[in-house]
Amino acid sequence: MTTFHVKGATLPDGTRRDFFVENGVFVDSASNATVLDADGLQALPGLVDLHTHLREPGFEQSETVLTGSRAAASGGFTAVFAMANTSPVSDTAGVVEQVKALGDAHGYVTVRPIGAVTVGLEGQRLSEIGAMAQSRAQVRVFSDDGKCVSDALLMRRALEYVKTFGGVIAQHSQEPRLTEGAQMNEGALSGELGLAGWPAVAEEAIIARDVLLAQHVGARLHVCHVSTAGSVDVIRWAKARGIDVTAEVTPHHLLLTEQLASGYDSRFKVNPPLRRDDDVQALREALADGTIDIVATDHAPHPLEAKECAWDEAAFGMVGLESALSVVQAAVVDTGLLSFADVARVLSGAPARIGLLDGYGAPFTVGAPANFTLYDPAARSVFGVEHLHGKSVNSPYLGRELPGRVVATVHGGVATVLEGLLVEELARG
Amino acid sequence: MKHLLSTKDLSRDEAVQILDLAEDMAQAGTREVKKLPALRGRTVVNLFFEDSTRTKISFEAAAKRLSADVINFTAKGSSVSKGESLKDTAQTLAAIGADGVVIRHHSSGAPRVLAQSGWIDAGVVNAGDGTHEHPTQGLLDAFTMRKRLHGDASRGRALDGVTVTIVGDILHSRVARSNVWLLETLGAEVTLVAPATLLPVGVDTWPVAVGYDLDAAVAAKPDVLMMLRIQSERMNAAFFPTAREYSRQWGFDDERLARLPAASLVMHPGPMNRGLEISSGAADSARSTIIEQVANGVSIRMAVLYLLLAGGAA
Incomplete structure (x- = not known):
């Protein structure tokens, strides 16, 4: 394990100072340290993604725990929560322990599996939530993401039951009947393009129901990938009433709009779909005022053949780990809505708190685990496949100029990215 | 005009030009010998992923009256029904040497995907895509x-x-x-x-x-x-x-x-x-x-194929 002396970094609070890392934690000083020149660089706590699809087991042609971990590290992440829609589904202790073990073995990031709420994501019966919570994977976040827990009674029971283990339900809010065959945001453009619409109300109605359920049973609810201005209103209302709800937005919903669907390029097909410019603005403001708590990537890798086809035949989803920080900078930092202190909160502190992940409460303080990233906000480049380090290249940003560059990432005192390049052999002690 | 994917893309002048050209085509259809030599040696593929007898025979008649060679490719009973992708089909047609592809597809936007893909360099005519458009x-x-x-x-x-x-x-x-x-x-x-x-x-x-x-x-x-x-x-x-x-x-x-x-x-x-x-x-x-519409369909499709494949203005 390397000892680091990081020189002249700007910390999230704006102060500029040196800091030191030894034996995996921040220390006051260290001798014989490897010097990282951070002049002009922004230091951020290690980023935490509450919403990643690592695809293993079952869909290794799209991504594996290793390739997804490397993609994450290259984007400045030191921890990811892996969604449960694997095959077999992560609905038993055995599967979640396997995913965690793979993450630990590769070491690029901390991998925390998310457990399925229902068996096989089928929305019929609760999965073995207690067994997953008590397994070595210590699952605390449960989600059927990709599918909505649409049955109101089952959702109520799930919210109540996870309280037993201090967990949280992360809901994919999508009323299934209102979105049968849905392809893109429902509005004037979907009508013109002849693509079946995914109406905003299908998201907002489920969120409204779920916050009321959470209030009724006194449980904690997390809303995945909020995409509409109406959803923001509902969550704002719920928070004002003291309901224990948190919400996330993806980088792509902060930057991209439905207009991108007009060429039928399926790289822009995602669920929930890209929305209107008004929604993008509302989401940015909600992130700035705290109505939306975190940014999570919904990194969704797919092989080429799943996207090289007609729009309605293509898979939903886009990769996002490698571009997240740059997109957040472009959408909300460069526009003056968020500071880097806010970025540290929405991409590290808050997601760790929601996911009950230890070690992210007091970054850069002596004794805290050394998870951090050094980021150059002044860099600009055209985003290309060379920026992608997972298995899949279904990024909506290819060919687009984005700000920022991850220069270094350190996970538990181990460098995973140095000088902008992934470290191939991790030097772990 | 390289492709005809949507009427939304057409300017007023282009639209009137197509209608006028269709008048010429209709007039030629009243002669004893209906066939014109304009597309001799060119190959038009009717690529139909969805059943449609009327539109297919209308395009076939139009291409044949312009002396093009016509290949009919229907998804049913072909490799497409066995899971072959639009990409593979398009590359196959490119290898065969199609100059024009008339495509009907159940997916909105499939003709545009085909035209923009680089899989094939042929002119693409949208013959109906999902719930999007049917420009002819x-x-x-x-x-x-x-x-x-x-x-x-x-x-x-x-x-x-x-x-x-x-x-x-x-x-x-x-x-x-x-x-x-x-x-x-x-x-x-x-x-x-x-x-x-x-x-x-x-x-x-x-x-x-x-x-x-x-x-x-x-x-x-x-x-x-x-x-x-x-x-x-x-x-x-x-x-x-x-x-x-x-x-x-x-x-x-x-x-x-x-x-x-x-x-x-x-x-x-x-x-x-x-x-x-x-x-x-x-x-x-x-x-x-209703019957005139069917007859006029052949004239319009002749005009469109002529514009796309014989190159440029009438």
Whole structure:
């Protein structure tokens, strides 16, 4: 394990100072340290993604725990929560322990599996939530993401039951009947393009129901990938009433709009779909005022053949780990809505708190685990496949100029990215 | 023009040019020898991922009258039904040496994906894609209106001030979309009439008037009344309660026909559900252009293939 002396970094609070890392934690000083020149660089706590699809087991042609971990590290992440829609589904202790073990073995990031709420994501019966919570994977976040827990009674029971283990339900809010065959945001453009619409109300109605359920049973609810201005209103209302709800937005919903669907390029097909410019603005403001708590990537890798086809035949989803920080900078930092202190909160502190992940409460303080990233906000480049380090290249940003560059990432005192390049052999002690 | 994917892409001049060229083609069709040598040695592939006898034979007739070699490729019973992708099919056609691809696909936007893909360098004609567009149908409808309204003085003219009412399943209709954009470009005034369930969200942003009442639309004495087919699969998806109720409210029956001015045209893109959206009396009346539409379809498709494959202006 390397000892680091990081020189002249700007910390999230704006102060500029040196800091030191030894034996995996921040220390006051260290001798014989490897010097990282951070002049002009922004230091951020290690980023935490509450919403990643690592695809293993079952869909290794799209991504594996290793390739997804490397993609994450290259984007400045030191921890990811892996969604449960694997095959077999992560609905038993055995599967979640396997995913965690793979993450630990590769070491690029901390991998925390998310457990399925229902068996096989089928929305019929609760999965073995207690067994997953008590397994070595210590699952605390449960989600059927990709599918909505649409049955109101089952959702109520799930919210109540996870309280037993201090967990949280992360809901994919999508009323299934209102979105049968849905392809893109429902509005004037979907009508013109002849693509079946995914109406905003299908998201907002489920969120409204779920916050009321959470209030009724006194449980904690997390809303995945909020995409509409109406959803923001509902969550704002719920928070004002003291309901224990948190919400996330993806980088792509902060930057991209439905207009991108007009060429039928399926790289822009995602669920929930890209929305209107008004929604993008509302989401940015909600992130700035705290109505939306975190940014999570919904990194969704797919092989080429799943996207090289007609729009309605293509898979939903886009990769996002490698571009997240740059997109957040472009959408909300460069526009003056968020500071880097806010970025540290929405991409590290808050997601760790929601996911009950230890070690992210007091970054850069002596004794805290050394998870951090050094980021150059002044860099600009055209985003290309060379920026992608997972298995899949279904990024909506290819060919687009984005700000920022991850220069270094350190996970538990181990460098995973140095000088902008992934470290191939991790030097772990 | 390299491809014809949508009527929305057409300028007024381009649209009138296609209609005028179709006049030439129609005239050639009255000669004893109907065949023109324009596309001799060129290969046109009819790539149909969806059943359609009418559109396919119309394009086939058009290509053959221009002396092109025609290959018909239907998805049913071919490798496509065994899971071959659009990409592989397109690359196969490129290897065979197709100069033009006429594609009908169940997915909206598939012709555009094909045209932009780089998988094949042929001109692409959209022969109907999902619920998006059917541009040659829009063109042949405009041609039919112009011919009926202006007769031999049609050349060079658009459809300024012509009132067109389109009735039926606007939500799922590619014919309606292609007509709306093209008719607006040509200066016509379009009204859409349907139950609210069959109008797309956002239709208020379209360049049309919208109504729910067919009787009011008939009373407004439109120059053209265009009835759209009601697909049987809509019946069970809560778009309307029963076929009988639909027919009573939005069917063009003999009684409504009697109230329509004698000079108004009755159009239908076919195939018709007689007795549902249109009565036999209306379909077969002197005001009906339904058979002309089929004949004009060949002229329009000849014009389009000629423009795309023989290169540039007529």
